[in-house]
Amino acid sequence: MSQEVSFVAEEINSIVKDILESLLASVTYQHSRISQLTEQVIEEVLKKLVAQKRPYKYLVSAVIMQRTGAGLHTACSAFWDTTSDGVAVVRWENRSIYCVVTIFGVAI
Template sequence: MSTEIDQPFVVEEILTIIKEAVEISLQNTVYQHKQVPQWTQSIIDHSLKKISELNNKSYKYIVNCLIFQKTGAGFHTASSCLWDSANDGSCSYRWENKSMHCIISVFGCKI
């Protein structure tokens, strides 16, 4: 991973981090409503910790995590940002198993 202080928002690095966070937190789990707050917090904390280790102090990061049970119901989500597309960035990762879906998004806003 990069260690340069003023680097761009690198989607591939962020995706690697959030995929790892989801796998660590949700691997071999079955949906349990009472566990969702703990799982989402774990995914967010792990993601932010690893993102901070990129040593890119020129960004503020926002991490959003959504976990919901598979019930066959439809679900749609979208986001939009008004920002400097040359410097700011975002990425999302969708994960699922037999009992749940997880969607995690990271937004990086250059300071």
């Protein structure tokens, strides 16, 4: 698979970090807004990835939680073609929010 159509986690991470910075950097945790913010993160990530017009199906998961010092452990697994498919995980935080976005890219 050529470089321009391969799943490059570092590229995806950069895109997601930019989105999280623009959407969440100045946000203070409010439980009533988290559902909306989570949807917004997922929509923006998908929009940017699809705009690249690469031959992939994307699955995006986002978790936003209040940053209180509590631990968070997540895991995921897939059975796929390791030469063309991939996963990227972005961890991001500010003073009151902790966010984890997971993106699976499955080659078409």
